[in-house]
Amino acid sequence: MRLVFLGAPGAGKGTQAKRLEAEKGWTVVATGDLLRAAIAQNTPLGQQAQAYIQRGELVPDPLVNQIVAERIATLESFILDGYPRNLTQAEMLESILTQPLDAVIYFEISEDALIERLGGRRVCPQCNAVYHITANPSKAGDQCEHCGATLVTREDDQPDTIRKRFQVYREQTAPLIDYYRQRGLLRTVNADASPEEVYQRLLSVL
Numbered sequence: 686m687r688l689v690f691l692g693a694p695g696a697g698k699g700t701q702a703k704r705l706e707a708e709k710g711w712t713v714v715a716t717g718d719l720l721r722a723a724i725a726q727n728t729p730l731g732q733q734a735q736a737y738i739q740r741g742e743l744v745p746d747p748l749v750n751q752i753v754a755e756r757i758a759t760l761e762s763f764i765l766d767g768y769p770r771n772l773t774q775a776e777m778l779e780s781i782l783t784q785p786l787d788a789v790i791y792f793e794i795s796e797d798a799l800i801e802r803l804g805g806r807r808v809c810p811q812c813n814a815v816y817h818i819t820a821n822p823s824k825a826g827d828q829c830e831h832c833g834a835t836l837v838t839r840e841d842d843q844p845d846t847i848r849k850r851f852q853v854y855r856e857q858t859a860p861l862i863d864y865y866r867q868r869g870l871l872r873t874v875n876a877d878a879s880p881e882e883v884y885q886r887l888l889s890v891l
């Protein structure tokens with residue numbers, strides 16, 4: 686299975702992708718997670734990406750295209766979470782795929798609901814698990830229930846940066862909804878519900 690997860694920041698793509706990976710064995714390739722790991726390890730890629738992420742802007746296409754191409758080259762089944770994010774990346778993806786995508790899942794939800802979600806989001810800096818202080822709290826309190834690391838608020842989940850990320854999403858990423866609809870690949874999931882409910886909706890469109 687080869688899937689793309691599309692949707693605004695906070696729509697739940699990462700949470701759903703990780704669950705699907707755990708239950709189906711399809712590998713998640715999350716460009717945001719890969720970039721944050723590169724920053725944490727202070728690699729050349731991380732050094733180049735850091736300022737863009739802090740500003741809520743997209744990291745330049747060549748950098749992101751390269752990490753995705755390397756990752757998916759050997760994978761039969763994958764879930765792309767957070768890629769492609771603009772038309773150039775979508776065309777790049779089309780050119781590197783040896784087999785076509787099976788579907789693009791669009792997680793649909795209003796911006797108002799997302800602002801609430803992103804403010805309460807907590808993430809594990811070690812294993813990338815995602816929580817929400819009220820909707821999806823960790824069973825281990827301030828620690829990650831999977832690996833025990835202390836949970837943090839993502840630096841780009843601050844109000845100003847959130848606004849910038851929405852603007853980038855509306856201008857650059859949202860056009861991909863029509864792009865994939867025209868190709869007959871788009872499946873829409875209403876993402877304004879609990880993680881469990883959204884997961885059941887996701888399974889029903891797959």
Ligand code: AMP
Nearest residue numbers: 716717737738742743744749767768770
């Ligand atoms: P995410 O974890 O998907 O919300 O991504 C966090 C940040 O990483 C984004 O705001 C961008 O700065 C960067 N990023 C993630 N994926 C991409 C991508 N496909 N293209 C460019 N930048 C990206």
